[in-house]
Amino acid sequence: MTNPTAAxxxxxxxxxxxxxxxxxxxxxxxxxxxxxxxxxxxxVVSDKPDAITGAARDLSGRYTHLFTxxxxxPTHDDITADCIAAVFDxxxxxxxxxxxxxxxxxxxxxxxxxxxxxRMARIxxxxxxxxxxxxxxxxxSLRNIHVMAGVPQIFEAMLAGLLPRLAxxxxxxxxxxxxxxxxxxxxxxxAALAAEFPDLSVGSxxxxxxxxxxxxxxxxxxxxxxxxxxxARLRQDFPEAAE
Amino acid sequence: MTNPTAAxxxxxxxxxxxxxxxxxxxxxxxxxxxxxxxxxxxxVVSDKPDAITGAARDLSGRYTHLFTxxxxxPTHDDITADCIAAVFDxxxxxxxxxxxxxxxxxxxxxxxxxxxxxRMARIxxxxxxxxxxxxxxxxxSLRNIHVMAGVPQIFEAMLAGLLPRLAxxxxxxxxxxxxxxxxxxxxxxxAALAAEFPDLSVGSxxxxxxxxxxxxxxxxxxxxxxxxxxxARLRQDFPEAAE
Numbered sequence: 001m002t003n004p005t006a007a008x009x010x011x012x013x014x015x016x017x018x019x020x021x022x023x024x025x026x027x028x029x030x031x032x033x034x035x036x037x038x039x040x041x042x043x044v045v046s047d048k049p050d051a052i053t054g055a056a057r058d059l060s061g062r063y064t065h066l067f068t069x070x071x072x073x074p075t076h077d078d079i080t081a082d083c084i085a086a087v088f089d090x091x092x093x094x095x096x097x098x099x100x101x102x103x104x105x106x107x108x109x110x111x112x113x114x115x116x117x118x119r120m121a122r123i124x125x126x127x128x129x130x131x132x133x134x135x136x137x138x139x140x141s142l143r144n145i146h147v148m149a150g151v152p153q154i155f156e157a158m159l160a161g162l163l164p165r166l167a168x169x170x171x172x173x174x175x176x177x178x179x180x181x182x183x184x185x186x187x188x189x190x191a192a193l194a195a196e197f198p199d200l201s202v203g204s205x206x207x208x209x210x211x212x213x214x215x216x217x218x219x220x221x222x223x224x225x226x227x228x229x230x231x232a233r234l235r236q237d238f239p240e241a242a243e
Numbered sequence: 244m245t246n247p248t249a250a251x252x253x254x255x256x257x258x259x260x261x262x263x264x265x266x267x268x269x270x271x272x273x274x275x276x277x278x279x280x281x282x283x284x285x286x287v288v289s290d291k292p293d294a295i296t297g298a299a300r301d302l303s304g305r306y307t308h309l310f311t312x313x314x315x316x317p318t319h320d321d322i323t324a325d326c327i328a329a330v331f332d333x334x335x336x337x338x339x340x341x342x343x344x345x346x347x348x349x350x351x352x353x354x355x356x357x358x359x360x361x362r363m364a365r366i367x368x369x370x371x372x373x374x375x376x377x378x379x380x381x382x383x384s385l386r387n388i389h390v391m392a393g394v395p396q397i398f399e400a401m402l403a404g405l406l407p408r409l410a411x412x413x414x415x416x417x418x419x420x421x422x423x424x425x426x427x428x429x430x431x432x433x434a435a436l437a438a439e440f441p442d443l444s445v446g447s448x449x450x451x452x453x454x455x456x457x458x459x460x461x462x463x464x465x466x467x468x469x470x471x472x473x474x475a476r477l478r479q480d481f482p483e484a485a486e
Contacts, residue, residue, distance in 0.1 A: 014448050016282045017415070018272030019461060025287070029261030039259045041294070044268070044285035047446070051284070074427040075447045076434035116430030134451065153451050172260070184317040187359030191319035203290070204318045205257050208377065208396050218262060 003169030003222070004064040006032055007041040009055055011070035011080055012150055015044050024069040024155045031159060036169030036222075037065065047071060052083040060087065060145050065166065067159075070150030072139065074116040084145055085124035095123040098138055105136035131161045141165075170222035175231050177241040182206075182213045189237040190217065197230045199223060217241070246412030246465070247280045247307040252298055253287040254313035254323055255393055267312040267398045274402060279412030279465070280308065290314060295326040303330065303388050308409065310402075313393030315382065317359040327388050328367035338366040341381055348379035374404045384408075413465035418474050420484040425449075425456045432480040433460065440473045442466060460484070 008028050014020040025042045032039045040063055045051040052071070060066040071080030085092035098121035099113075106113045120137035123129065130139035130146065132154060139148040139158045148158040179186060183206045194202040200221040207214050217238075219230050235241060251271050257263040268285045275282045283306055288294040295314070303309040314323030328335035341364035342356075349356045363380035366372065373382035373389065375397060382391040382401045391401040422429060426449045437445040443464040450457050460481075462473050478484060 010285075013444060013446055013463075014461065015269075016272055016285065017417070017463065018269060018274075018276050018282075019417070019419075020448065021266075021269040023264075026258075026261060026264040029259055031261075033261050039261075040289060042253075042259070042285075042287035046283060073447070073449060075430045076437050077446055111425070111427075114427060114431075116434075117425075117427035119430075120427075151449055151451055174260070174262070182354070182360075184354075184357060184360035184363075187318045187362075188357075191359075194319050201256060203256055203320055204316070205263065206316060206394055208394055218257065220256075220260065 003172070004037045004167060005040050006037050006065040006067060007043070007059040007063045008039065009052075009059060009066060009068045010042065010044040010150075011047060011052055011068060012044070013046050013077075016046055022069075023152050024150070027152070027156055028067055028159065031163060033172055035163055035166070036171045037166070038169070038172070047077045047079065049079060049083055049086075052080060053086050056084055056087045056145060060143070064144060066145045068145065068147050069155050072120065072137065072147060072149055074119050074137075078119070080147055081122050081124065081140070084142055084147055087145070088124070088143060090124040090126065090142065092122055092124045094118060094121045098123050098129060101129075101136055101138060130158050133157050133161070172220055172222055173224055173227055174218055174220040175227055175243070176219075177217045177231070177234055177238065177243055178214060179217065179238050179241050180212060180214050183215050186215060186217070186238065193230060193233060193237070196233070197221075197226060199226060200230055202230075246415070247410060248283050249275055249280050249308040249310060250284040250286070250302040250306045251282065252295075252302060252309060252311045253285065253393075254290060254295055254311060255287070256289050256320075258287050259289055265312075266395050267393070270395070270399055271310055271312075271402065274406060276415050278406055278409070279414045280409070281412070281415075290320045290322065292322060292326055292329075295323060296329050299327055299388060300330045303386070307387065309388045311388065311390050312398050315363065315380070315390060315392055317362050317380075321362070323390055324365050324367065324383070327385055327390055330388070331367070331386060333367040333369065333385065335365055335367045337361060337364045341366050341372060344372075344379055344381060373401050376400050376404070415463055415465055416467055416470055417461055417463040418470055418486070419462075420460045420474070420477055420481065420486055421457060422460065422481050422484050423455060423457050426458050429458060429460070429481065436473060436476060436480070439476070440464075440469060442469060443473055445473075 370383040
């Protein structure tokens with residue numbers, strides 16, 4: 001595949017302690033697949049500067065895009081913006097356009113733009129803001145790193161605004177066939193199919209229903225004709241397969 | 244914290260494409276926290292040999308334990324065992340005890356232990372088997388890497404058998420207080436609290452209820468007395484906080 005590639009970096013102790021279950025990575029995975037951007041890796045790290053900076057440097061060097069979630073609020077443990085600036089040795093400070101957005105937001109609510117909230121206007125030099133239609137404090141794109149909020153509703157709204165700015169690739173098409181057999185019974189024909197269609201990805205995903213095995217066979221690729229040929233071939237091997 | 248540390252490696256294209264939402268990392272996070280093992284990082288990588296081997300080498304070198312899920316079934320895309328063996332340059336082949344387990348399982352079900360299924364008896368030299376009470380094909384521990392299945396019911400059953408073998412640490416205690424304010428209003432007292440109690444982790448997790456802000460303040464640490472002192476201090480700052 002020559003589609004753009006991507007990684008996701010989820011920042012937050014609350015995921016690692018099991019207190020919260022992340023949903024942003026799954027949301028991003030679906031959105032990128034639709035847009036033809038191949039999500040290659042997801043990492044979850046703690047709120048420590050070295051952990052964030054190290055992972056961000058590694059992933060931004062390896063993939064076309066890096067999306068981050070979490071750590072851009074007003075409290076002492078919100079250090080993502082400074083860490084991402086450090087990745088590229090970029091100066092960071094309160095930026096006028098970001099400050100104006102916050103000022104308007106809090107003025108309309110009779111709330112104070114105090115020192116803590118003003119931290120959310122700290123934006124690395126040269127970054128492009130990402131709109132936050134829910135609580136106003138913006139995210140930003142610095143080179144190929146896109147920094148967004150951890151609260152799912154805000155992450156999803158920011159992503160919806162960001163994605164149209166990024167070049168997409170050929171949408172990845174997929175077909176799923178389900179058979180009520182053990183994986184061991186279908187492994188040989190599946191391996192033959194994968195060898196015959198090297199441009200498709202052929203996955204098999206078992207589940208256990210409590211009474212028996214079920215396997216979802218998933219074919220994925222950007223060439224619709226090839227995909228249909230492979231599905232026809234699968235139907236010969238497994239006439240009972242359900243779609 | 245001087246507790247043992249850990250990382251989780253989730254192997255599977257189906258998570259990265261958004262087809263499936265992983266639940267094993269969240270389950271592991273909760274179980275390790277109870278056992279006093281600090282989960283420091285989670286990675287999700289694709290079914291490619293380089294991706295699996297590279298991440299496993301990096302993470303097993305960095306933490307006390309590495310737990311993996313996925314890629315140990317009988318099909319062509321199940322390559323985890325070989326990749327983990329490669330991390331330590333360990334020979335791998337069908338092992339008699341693992342073969343005997345599979346033979347008994349399939350004989351009892353009048354199913355054939357065919358070539359594909361026999362792949363599930365491929366175990367690196369010197370590894371210790373991890374019991375699979377659901378579908379019999381075992382996981383294994385090789386040095387500090389614990390290789391388990393991706394199907395959640397099987398992952399959870401394997402983990403339940405494995406965890407008592409591993410040395411735990413001091414259980415991490417936590418207390419949560421909820422306040423209906425914006426994070427910006429509580430940031431200054433929270434930062435002061437974090438500075439006053441450096442041995443505790445002080446997190447603040449905002450959520451958006453649709454009608455207003457709510458913040459969960461989470462205090463975590465292994466010293467119960469310290470934790471109570473910090474909670475008392477928080478109650479002074481935020482008398483309206485709900486537990």
